[in-house]
Structures are given as C-alpha cells and as structure tokens.
Amino acid sequence: MTVLISMINTSATTLLVLMGLAIVLGLMHIVNLAQTGFMAVGVYTGLEIGPRLGFWTGALIAAIVTGLLGAAAETLLLRRVRERMLETMLATWGLSLVLTQVIQLRYGPDSRVMATPLHGSFHLFGTTWQKYRVLLVVAAVLLIVAMWALTRFTRVGLRVRMCMADPDLAEDSGINTSLVRQTTFVLGCALAGFVGVLLGPISGISPNYAGNLLIPAFLAVMMSGRTLHGLVISGVVLSIVQVGFAYWSKPAYATVAVIAVAVVVLGVLPDGIDLRRFRRVHV
Amino acid sequence: MSRSVTAAAAAIAVVVLVTPFLSGTYYQQLLAQAFLYAIVAVSLDFVWGYAGVPDLGHALWFGIGALSVGHTTTVLSDVGLVTEVHGSAGRYLVGVVIGVVTATVLAAIVARLCLSSRRSNDFYIVVVTLALATAAVTVYDQTPGLGGGENGLFGFNLPGVSSLGWYYITAAMLAVTVAVALVVVRSDFGLLMRAVRDNAPRARYLGYNDVNVKIWVFTAGAAVTALAGAAFAMMTGVANDGQFSFTLATSMLVWVAVGGRATIVGPMIGAIVMSLAGAKLNEQFPAQWTIIEGALLIAVVVFIPGGLLGPLVRLAGRLLAHRHPPRGRVIAAAPAEPDRPAPDGPAPDADGGGPVIRIRDLVFGYGSLRVLDGVALDVVAGELLCVVGPNGAGKSTLTNVITDGRLRSRGTVEFLLPGRRLGDRPAPHEIARAGVGRKFQIPSVFASLTVAEALLLADRRGALPSPWRRSATVGVAPSVIDIVRIAGLAGRADTPSADLSHGLRQGLEVAMAVAARPRVIILDEPTAGLTAHERHDIGQVLEHLRDIGIAVVLIEHDLDFVIRVSDRVVVLHGGRVIEDGPPETVRGSDAVRSAYLGTAVR
Numbered sequence: 047m048t049v050l051i052s053m054i055n056t057s058a059t060t061l062l063v064l065m066g067l068a069i070v071l072g073l074m075h076i077v078n079l080a081q082t083g084f085m086a087v088g089v090y091t092g093l094e095i096g097p098r099l100g101f102w103t104g105a106l107i108a109a110i111v112t113g114l115l116g117a118a119a120e121t122l123l124l125r126r127v128r129e130r131m132l133e134t135m136l137a138t139w140g141l142s143l144v145l146t147q148v149i150q151l152r153y154g155p156d157s158r159v160m161a162t163p164l165h166g167s168f169h170l171f172g173t174t175w176q177k178y179r180v181l182l183v184v185a186a187v188l189l190i191v192a193m194w195a196l197t198r199f200t201r202v203g204l205r206v207r208m209c210m211a212d213p214d215l216a217e218d219s220g221i222n223t224s225l226v227r228q229t230t231f232v233l234g235c236a237l238a239g240f241v242g243v244l245l246g247p248i249s250g251i252s253p254n255y256a257g258n259l260l261i262p263a264f265l266a267v268m269m270s271g272r273t274l275h276g277l278v279i280s281g282v283v284l285s286i287v288q289v290g291f292a293y294w295s296k297p298a299y300a301t302v303a304v305i306a307v308a309v310v311v312l313g314v315l316p317d318g319i320d321l322r323r324f325r326r327v328h329v
Numbered sequence: 330m331s332r333s334v335t336a337a338a339a340a341i342a343v344v345v346l347v348t349p350f351l352s353g354t355y356y357q358q359l360l361a362q363a364f365l366y367a368i369v370a371v372s373l374d375f376v377w378g379y380a381g382v383p384d385l386g387h388a389l390w391f392g393i394g395a396l397s398v399g400h401t402t403t404v405l406s407d408v409g410l411v412t413e414v415h416g417s418a419g420r421y422l423v424g425v426v427i428g429v430v431t432a433t434v435l436a437a438i439v440a441r442l443c444l445s446s447r448r449s450n451d452f453y454i455v456v457v458t459l460a461l462a463t464a465a466v467t468v469y470d471q472t473p474g475l476g477g478g479e480n481g482l483f484g485f486n487l488p489g490v491s492s493l494g495w496y497y498i499t500a501a502m503l504a505v506t507v508a509v510a511l512v513v514v515r516s517d518f519g520l521l522m523r524a525v526r527d528n529a530p531r532a533r534y535l536g537y538n539d540v541n542v543k544i545w546v547f548t549a550g551a552a553v554t555a556l557a558g559a560a561f562a563m564m565t566g567v568a569n570d571g572q573f574s575f576t577l578a579t580s581m582l583v584w585v586a587v588g589g590r591a592t593i594v595g596p597m598i599g600a601i602v603m604s605l606a607g608a609k610l611n612e613q614f615p616a617q618w619t620i621i622e623g624a625l626l627i628a629v630v631v632f633i634p635g636g637l638l639g640p641l642v643r644l645a646g647r648l649l650a651h652r653h654p655p656r657g658r659v660i661a662a663a664p665a666e667p668d669r670p671a672p673d674g675p676a677p678d679a680d681g682g683g684p685v686i687r688i689r690d691l692v693f694g695y696g697s698l699r700v701l702d703g704v705a706l707d708v709v710a711g712e713l714l715c716v717v718g719p720n721g722a723g724k725s726t727l728t729n730v731i732t733d734g735r736l737r738s739r740g741t742v743e744f745l746l747p748g749r750r751l752g753d754r755p756a757p758h759e760i761a762r763a764g765v766g767r768k769f770q771i772p773s774v775f776a777s778l779t780v781a782e783a784l785l786l787a788d789r790r791g792a793l794p795s796p797w798r799r800s801a802t803v804g805v806a807p808s809v810i811d812i813v814r815i816a817g818l819a820g821r822a823d824t825p826s827a828d829l830s831h832g833l834r835q836g837l838e839v840a841m842a843v844a845a846r847p848r849v850i851i852l853d854e855p856t857a858g859l860t861a862h863e864r865h866d867i868g869q870v871l872e873h874l875r876d877i878g879i880a881v882v883l884i885e886h887d888l889d890f891v892i893r894v895s896d897r898v899v900v901l902h903g904g905r906v907i908e909d910g911p912p913e914t915v916r917g918s919d920a921v922r923s924a925y926l927g928t929a930v931r
Contacts, residue, residue: 144624
C-alpha cells in the first residue's frame with residue numbers, strides 16, 4: 047500500500063513538472079532544460095516570501111518572478127535561435143547552470159526545508175494519507191483538466207492549437223504568433239516557479255533543486271506522442287517504474303530502468319503513446 | 330604537405346617540447362590534463378561537429394575509462410575504501426583495455442538505440458545521453474564496490490612516470506588524435522560525415538546508410554574519450570563520480586562550442602585554454618567559474634554560432650591549405666567514362682526492354698485514407714515514363730513508396746535489377762545501391778558540401794569512401810557534365826550548395842541522381858523553376874539517358890513537356906492508375922480530362 051501511495055505521489059510530482067515542459071515544447075519546439083533552474087528560483091523565492099506573507103503568496107510571487115525571468119530569456123536569447131532545437135537546448139542548459147550557481151552563491155550549498163501550509167493526515171482505505179500530498183495530487187489533476195479545457199473549449203486554446211499546427215498559416219490568419227509564443231514560454235516558466243514552491247514542502251531544497259526530476263519528466267514528454275493523454279500515461283508509467291524499482295530493487299537502478307523503459311517504448315511505438323493510433327483501422 | 334604547413338607544425342612542436350622546461354611540475358601536470366581534455370574535445374567535435382550527434386553526456390565515456398583503470402588496480406573494502414593498490418603494468422593495461430572496450434560496446438548500443446529509431450532527432454539523443462550520464466553518477470555513488478561510491482578511488486597512479494613524462498605522453502597522444510582527426514575529416518569519408526549531418530535522408534537515397542555512419546562516429550568518439558579517461562586516471566590516480574558528471578560533460582560542450590564546431594583545432598585550443606583557466610579559477614571560485622561557463626555556452630550558441638575561435642581557425646586553415654586545390658574544379662575535365670559501366674550484370678538494354686520495377690496492387694494509406702489504392706505499374710528499361718495527375722493524386726507518394734520498401738501498406742514492388750537480390754522490404758539505401766536514383770520534389774542538397782563534393786558522393790553510390798584518401802578529382806559521366814552545363818552549374822564546382830539558388834539546387838539534384846549511374850531514375854518535377862529553354866535542354870538529357878538504356882520515370886505537371894518527351898504516360902488519380910499508354914492516347918482520354926477538369930454536371 048505504501049508503494050501504491052508513493053507511486054501516486056510521484057506521478058503527481060512528475061506530471062506537475064512535465065506539464066510546463068510539454069506546453070513549451072509542444073508549442074514552441076523549445077526543449078527547456080532550464081525548467082528545473084526556474085523551479086529552483088521559484089522555491090528560493092518561496093523560502094524568502096513564505097515566512098513573511100504566507101505560503102500561497104510566496105508561490106504566486108515565485109510564479110511572477112520566474113515568469114519575468116522567462117520573458118527576459120525568451121526576448122534576449124531564445125527568439126534568436128527560433129526553431130533550432132539543438133541551439134535552444136544548449137542555451138537553456140547554459141541558463142540552467144547560471145541560475146543554479148547564482149542561487150548557490152547567494153544561499154550556499156546547504157539543504158533547506160520549507161514549512162508545509164497544510165498539516166495533518168487522515169485515514170482512508172486502511173492507510174494514512176498526508177493532506178498536503180493529496181493536495182498535490184488534486185493540483186496535478188486540476189492542472190491537466192484545465193489544460194484540456196483550455197485547448198478544447200476556448201478561443202485562446204484554438205489560437206494556440208493553430209500556432210502548433212502551422213505557425214506560418216496562423217501568422218497569415220492574423221494571429222500574432224510571436225506574442226503567443228512569448229506568452230506560452232512565460233506561462234511555462236511561471237508554472238515552473240509555482241510548481242517549484244508547491245513541491246518545496248515535500249523535498250530537500252538545495253541549489254540543484256529538482257535536478258533529479260528533469261530527466262524522468264523529459265523522458266515522459268519524449269514518450270508521449272504529443273497528446274495530452276499520452277503525456278499523462280507516460281508520466282504515470284515512468285513514475286510507477288521509478289518507484290517500483292526503487293522499492294523492490296535499488297534506487298540507483300531506478301534511474302537506469304526509467305531510461306530503458308522510455309527507449310524501449312519508443313522503439314516499439316516510434317510515434318509515442320497515442321491511443322488514437324489504436325482506434326484507427328489499419329489498411 | 331605544403332611548406333607553410335610544415336613550418337607551422339615545426340613551430341608548434343618546438344613550443345610544446347620546450348614549454349615544460351620553462352615551468353614547474355605543477356604546470357606540467359596542469360598542461361598534461363589540458364592535453365587529455367583536448368583529446369576529449371576533439372573526439373566530441375568529431376561526433377557533434379562533423380557527424381551532428383549532440384552527445385550531452387560525453388563525460389560518461391571519460392568516466393568509464395577512468396573507473397576501469399581505478400577498479401582493476403585497487404582492492405576495495407566492503408564499504409568501498411581503497412585498502413590496497415595493485416600496481417603491476419599488466420593490470421593497468423587490462424584496465425585500459427576493459428575501459429575502452431566497455432565504452433565502445435556501450436556506445437554502440439546507445440547509438441543504435443538512439444539513432445536507428447524513426448523518432449530519432451536531436452531531442453531524443455540529447456535527453457538519452459544526458460539521462461545516461463546522470464544515471465551513471467547515481468549508480469556510481471550507490472555502488473561502493475564498483476568505484477568507491479562518493480569517495481571515489483585514489484592512489485593508484487602509474488608508478489615510475491614523472492609529470493614531465495606524462496606531459497610528453499599526453500602531448501604525443503593529442504598530436505596523434507588531432508592528426509588522425511584532421512586526416513579523416515578532410516578525407517572522402519569526412520565528406521560523408523558532413524553529408525549525413527547536413528541532410529541524412531538525401532544521403533540515404535544516394536545509397537549511404539546514414540545511421541551506421543553516425544553510429545561508427547559516435548562509437549569511435551566514445552572509445553577515444555575512454556582512452557583519454559583511462560590515461561587521466563593513471564596520471565592523477567583518481568577516479569570518482571565527477572568524471573561522469575554533467576558538470577564535466579557541460580565543460581566539454583563549452584570547449585567545443587567556444588573553440589568552434591567542426592574545426593578540430595578550435596575545440597582543441599578551446600579545451601586547453603578553458604581547462605587551464607578553469608583549473609586556477611575553479612579552486613577558488615567554483616560557482617563563479619560554472620556561471621562563466623554557462624554564460625559562455627549561451628553566448629556562443631546564441632550570438633556567435635561559429636565559436637570564438639572558429640572563424641580564426643577556418644581562416645588559418647584556408648591560408649595553410651591554399652595550395653591544395655579544392656575538390657572539383659575538374660568536373661568538366663573528367664574522364665569520359667561510359668555512362669553505363671554495369672560491372673555486375675548484363676547491360677539492361679540487352680534483355681530487350683523488360684520491366685526493371687514491377688509494381689502490383691500497391692496500397693499505401695493511414696487510417697481510412699488511401700493515398701495509393703492498388704497501383705499496378707511496370708517500369709521498363711530504356712523507356713521514358715511520365716507519371717502525371719492532378720494535385721493529391723499520389724504521385725510523390727508513389728515515388729516515396731517505391732524508393733523506401735518499408736513504407737507500403739500492402740502489395741509488391743519488385744526490383745528486377747542485376748546484382749544482389751533485394752529483400753522484400755528493402756531500406757532506401759539498399760534500393761539506391763541497387764541502382765534506383767531519385768530526385769526530390771523540393772530540392773534537397775547538402776548545405777556545407779560544394780557542388781563537386783556532392784557529385785563525388787553521388788558518384789560512389791553508397792560505396793564507403795576512404796577514411797584517409799582525399800580525392801582531388803571527381804570523375805563523372807558525360808551526361809552529368811551535360812546536366813551541370815545546362816543547369817548553369819559549370820564553374821560553380823566549388824560553391825557550397827547552401828549558396829545556390831533554387832533553380833541551381835534543382836539542377837544539382839538532377840545531376841546527383843544521374844551521377845549515381847542509376848538503372849532507374851525517378852525525377853520528381855525536375856523542370857520546376859526552369860525556363861522554357863532549360864526545360865528543352867533537360868528534356869534532351871533525359872532522352873539521352875533513355876537511349877542508353879536507363880529507365881527514366883518523370884513526375885511532371887507540365888503536360889506539353891510530358892507529351893513531347895515521354896514514351897509512355899501513366900495518369901494517377903485518387904491513388905489509382907486511370908490511364909496507361911502512349912502520350913497521344915492519354916491526351917485524348919475522357920477519363921484524364923474529367924480527372925483534371927472535373928465532370929460536367931447536367
């Protein structure tokens with residue numbers, strides 16, 4: 047039962063992290079390797095603000111700070127290497143190093159802890175659930191549903207999907223794709239900052255914060271066939287593999303197993319996890 | 330070798346030999362380390378710069394080499410502390426061999442998994458290599474029996490070699506590495522590496538197995554890096570998780586990026602300078618140094634794509650090499666080889682114009698959509714066949730499905746070509762090698778290759794080029810020279826393809842397809858963007874190819890041109906062949922008229 051709970055919790059964490067990555071990758075073809083750097087900036091902002099103005103204010107301000115940082119990065123750097131995936135990866139990777147080390151200079155390498163805004167636990171199905179972790183699961187589900195609703199039912203979502211499908215045509219149809227792209231990147235970064243604070247109370251906080259989450263999240267994004275349900279499935283599958291291996295084998299092998307699963311899945315399903323494929327009749 | 334190259338090499342040799350006498354032991358060690366890092370940078374440049382495989386976890390191979398030497402020469406306690414050092418020469422040798430072999434095998438597996446997937450792209454490779462390096466550090470730290478866990482291994486340095494000795498050993502290793510790398514990248518194989526980096530699909534349809542080329546280069550780079558790692562461990566007597574870490578891997582990227590990708594010498598200088606500067610700064614200001622590295626990486630990638638040293642190195646290279654004639658200039662003077670050498674079988678026109686490709690019941694589709702719906706077609710040697718049809722009829726798809734046996738959903742495509750029999754679903758490079766050439770609809774060329782270099786690769790039709798020889802001339806068939814002339818490429822043999830206009834690229838594509846000495850040539854709109862006059866000339870070349878026994882398949886929009894040049898016309902509509910016959914018949918056909926113009930509603 048503890049394993050199951052752990053799997054659920056890890057899935058929620060992974061999904062929270064990978065949503066921001068997926069938004070930015072899907073729309074801008076930017077692989078944001080600085081995602082965890084932004085999360086680190088977020089969590090340290092939360093550490094500064096939280097004790098004075100409260101946890102949730104801290105989370106909001108963290109989102110604003112990382113959003114502004116993201117806007118600056120997009121305008122000054124990433125716009126210049128538009129649609130060049132490798133260059134954006136290297137640039138964001140450099141950015142990640144810079145952010146991490148600036149935090150290290152300012153706060154030192156020591157690990158810190160963040161107070162939980164929601165204490166306590168409750169019993170259900172014969173086991174103990176920590177309220178805050180359940181909140182995180184709810185947050186992950188809400189985020190996914192919000193994403194789905196946003197892209198399906200709103201005008202903004204329609205525009206975003208147009209930009210994803212064909213940026214040139216979208217531009218010619220009177221959509222300011224440049225603005226849409228910038229907004230998306232800023233949203234992705236703000237989300238990273240917010241999620242950084244959300245995960246603060248359940249993690250050890252050091253300058254290299256969430257570094258271990260980046261790889262599974264990216265592998266999950268890679269596995270998903272550019273669909274929302276694919277993202278959710280890959281995130282959950284990789285989390286289960288990770289927790290399972292860490293529990294029944296050694297945590298060290300979990301990291302290798304996660305990579306192996308992702309590579310094998312992509313070997314079998316080169317287009318990633320996309321349930322719509324199975325529904326189609328093959329000629 | 331020209332005199333200036335010799336002079337430059339001699340000057341460098343003198344500086345390298347004299348330097349250690351002007352500095353103390355500390356700097357000798359530092360320089361020896363820098364030389365090893367330079368070897369790593371050169372190997373990464375080979376992999377990333379020339380073959381275009383971005384290995385973000387290149388430190389993994391370095392760490393494997395170092396760990397292997399450390400593990401074979403030490404005895405560990407249960408908790409992973411070094412209790413004894415076995416310093417026999419044999420053990421060091423075993424350590425080095427095991428390290429290099431392990432790295433080679435693992436790299437080959439990783440490369441095959443990463444590169445042969447249809448999903449393979451930069452993102453895939455970056456994430457997997459980064460993930461592997463990260464995983465390696467975790468495994469290392471949590472397996473004390475392997476490499477001492479977080480403490481690492483220490484104290485096993487090779488006895489009896491002074492720091493001056495190491496200085497010369499590493500300098501010699503670096504000199505050999507750089508020399509070999511320079512020879513390879515300037516050779517004909519170096520051309521293929523760049524071709525695969527620039528445009529893998531095009532290389533595939535010229536008969537080259539692009540995936541294998543990348544796998545070999547990636548594996549070779551890993552092996553060299555493992556060797557450098559092993560030497561590093563023997564020299565310093567230290568093996569730890571830092572040698573696997575993404576911090577080191579990032580430094581490697583920075584060396585190459587700053588030095589200038591695809592210059593070999595640039596990354597070498599970058600590694601030496603940066604690691605010397607880093608060694609001093611890293612001791613006192615590790616965080617600041619990493620920030621500098623990160624900022625440099627961003628700056629170079631975003632603002633100076635050629636690297637800080639790249640332009641200088643390129644300029645120096647050009648000055649030194651100005652006596653070497655660039656490849657090609659010679660196209661027009663090429664030996665008048667016969668157009669159809671046919672070394673492996675009878676000339677195709679000998680069998681009386683039988684079919685060379687037999688297509689039956691060919692279906693291609695996804696979901697409920699059928700782009701090709703039961704196509705039956707014979708392609709005959711010595712015949713100029715035109716495939717026409719309205720937009721969306723499936724013409725380009727037909728080309729794709731013929732030239733890549735793995736794509737079709739159903740049906741058969743038989744290649745009745747002399748030579749080795751092809752399997753049921755051959756890969757594009759196998760089909761190309763069998764003698765089926767193609768030209769893409771949208772011109773697809775190798776950006777960094779000159780016209781002559783592109784023709785050189787096309788001419789070899791998938792035969793692996795020599796990794797050391799640098800062909801000075803490109804011998805091509807007379808019909809290729811005709812095309813080069815008609816397309817206006819004459820005198821542009823040394824122009825990089827990236828600098829060609831659309832029309833010239835179009836001509837280069839046709840020339841490449843013909844240069845491969847095909848038995849079947851499939852041309853997707855070769856006349857698009859050409860003037861009426863050029864069309865006429867191209868038409869004559871095509872007729873010539875037909876006359877010497879090549880099966881020419883032309884996909885065209887221009888019906889007047891089609892009717893003038895073709896022997897037989899096939900009309901595709903909605904994925905089916907609705908008409909197949911001589912041009913006159915097709916022109917008068919009601920089915921064709923309604924396919925193009927629609928049916929009148931009464």
